[in-house]
Amino acid sequence: MIRLFKHYIPHAVLLLGLLDLFLLVAAGELAWLTRASQAGIEVGPLRERLAPLAGFALTVWLAMIAVGVYGSEALRSMRYACARLMVAISLAIIALSLIDFLLPGLTFWRSTLLFAMVISAVLLVADRVLIGSFLGTSAFRRRVMVLGAGPRAARLRTLAERPESGFAIVSYIAMTDGEQAVEEAIARLAIHDLGRFVENLGASEVVLALEERRNALPLKDLLRIKTHGVHVNDFSSFMERETGRVDLDTLNPSWLIFSDGFSSGRMVSSAVKRLFDIAASGLLLVLASPVIVLFALLVKLDSKGPAFFRQTRVGLYGQPFQLIKLRSMRTDAEKDGAKWAERDDPRITRLGRFIRKVRIDELPQVWTVLKGQMSFVGPRPEVPRFVADLEQQLPYYAERHMVKPGITGWAQINYPYGASTEDARHKLEYDLYYAKNYTPFLDLLILLQTLRVVLWPEGAR
Template sequence: MIRLFKHYIPHAVMLLGIFDLVLLVGAGEAAWHIRATQIGSSVGPIADRAGMLALFAGVVWLAMIAVGTYGADALRSMRYAGARLLVAVSLSIIALSVIDFALPGSTFWRSTLLYAMFLSIGLLVADRMLVGSVIGTSAFRRRVLVLGAGERAKRLKALSERPESGFAVVSFIGMNEGTQVLEEAIPRGAIHDLGRFVENIGASEVVLALEERRNSLPLKDLLRIKTHGVHVNDFSSFMERETGRVDLDTLNPSWLIFSDGFSSGRMLSSAAKRVFDVAASGLLLALTFPLIALFALLVKLDSKGPAFFRQTRVGLYGQPFTVHKLRSMRTDAEAGGANWAEKNDPRVTRLGKFIRKVRIDELPQVWTVLTGRMSFVGPRPEVPPFVADLEDKLPYYAERHMVKPGITGWAQINYPYGASVEDARCKLEYDLYYAKNYTPFLDLLILLQTLRVVLWPEGAR
């Protein structure tokens, strides 16, 4: 994987993304030639429209990221990828048409965009048929050797067998650590020179997956492997990289302390984040105020009670604050105290089902972002009773409050809506990853991917 601004991107995805960008520039240039030929105009040097081509390719590419064309499902299914590509190109053409209207003469002719749209879809589909067909093959998978044969090694085996996995386990080595779960593991005593063995099987990485490392860390073996030029990784760091979340089952304080993350450089990132929050929330409030007012009126007409719902949530450093949303439940929904939302929750009103599904009920929270109590991106803020309960049941839950809560977040785009302690545990793993690694780049990626969640509201309640 390639680490870009603390976030890992699979080599296959990066390669496919670069090919897509080149093809999009080609589609834009071809569309320009076709339209110029039709109207008898001079094509002109490509340097004169380099900015237009970059704008076209960039907008379409960002739309592709936003709707999930580089996700695991899109990489495995041509049908899934084709549908997402069609949506991405259509949305980007609409956006480019708006830009053309706002900045006349500075972008593509709208007639040219029509040709570019069909050319882009054809080229991108062909790209996935040619390049995407080999993404899941061993050519793009790292060869990993696992030191260990217990439950952790078994988890790595299951992870490697997923279709979207970016690595393949070439061998398991039993390190005399107790009960051996994997029968195929080779006993350490059967290998004379572990460094030479790693070299012979072509492993590019070795993962330490011992169940108990105290007084059993094979330092001599690890040193020999390292000096052979092979990357050595511990289980927790490997899982974080491959899954995009912090594994709570194996997490310990020393790993959090000594691993990369929570750096002082985030002061600059926090400043940039706040500037973006103020600018974007102010603009968004101005644009959506009529929509908020309209649905506030509809909420009043649909059911008895106030149009807006106010609730205390836990924010940065555990400090309480008030969040505002359009009311989507009956006024007596929390008469007996705060409860988890349920599937087909009877407390949700008729209109509430719709505004929850398309996330319109979240729009008033933009005011909380403007006032600085929330951010656009961050862990979802919970109510104090839930926080108190979850801090007792889940280790490291309080650490998610080290970053400002958000309207959308890494957990929200990666995990379906959950309403239980186990779901909260899974989301906590994603929240800890975000708190540990957040940068403006990761925030941008989350904001783009939020469009996918809005368009395909999986698990909305």
């Protein structure tokens, strides 16, 4: 994987993305040449079209990222990839047509965009047909050797067997005589020179998966491996990189303290984040006001009670604030106190089910963002009662409050709606990853992929 602004991106995804960007520029140029030939006008020098070409390619590319074209499912399934490609190209063409209407001359003519859409679809689908099978092979899989043969090693084996996995385990080394969860592990005593053994296997990385590290850390072996030019990683850091979440089962305070994260550079990131929140929330409030007013009236007509729902939530550093949303439940929904939403929850109104699926009920929260109590991106704010219970049951739950809560977030786009303590535990792992690694780049990635969650609301309740 390649680390970009503290976030890991698989080599296959990065290479495919760059190739797609090149093909989109080529598609834009071919579309312009075709339209110019059809209209009988001069093609003109390429430098005069660089801005429209870049605008076209970037818009379509960002739409592809937003709808999940580079997700694990799209890399494995041609049918899935083609469906998402068509949605991305259609959305991008609509956006570019709107830009051309509002700012004529800034992008291609709308007639040229029709050619660009067709050519882009052909090139991008052909690209995946030609190299799709190659991306699914071991060409981009890192060769990993695991030091350990216990439950942690078994977890790594399960992770490596997933179709979207970016690594393959070439060997397990049993470092102790204890019970083994991986039967095929080789005893450490059977290997004379571990460094040479790693080199012969062609391993590019060694993962330390010992169950008990106290007085058992094989420093001599690790030093020998390191001096052979092989990357050495501990279990928690490896899991964080491969899964995009912090593994609570193996997390300890020393890892949080000494691992890369929570850096002083986040002061700049926080300033950029706040400036974006102010600008975007102000603009969105102006644009979304008619929608909010319309659905507020519909909520009033659909069921008795106020149009807006207000509730105390826990925000930055554990401070309470008032969250406001369009009401999607009956007014007596929490007469016995707050509780988790359920699948097909009977408390949700007819209109409420719709506005939850398309996230319209979230729009009034933009005002909370403008006031600075929330951000567009961050962990989902919970009610004080849930927070008090979860802090007792889940380790490190309070650490998620070290960043502002958000309307969308890393957990929201990676894990379906949670309605139990176990779901809260899984979402906490993603929230901790975000709190530890957030940058404007990660925020942009989350904002883009929120469109995927809105279009395909698998977890909305």
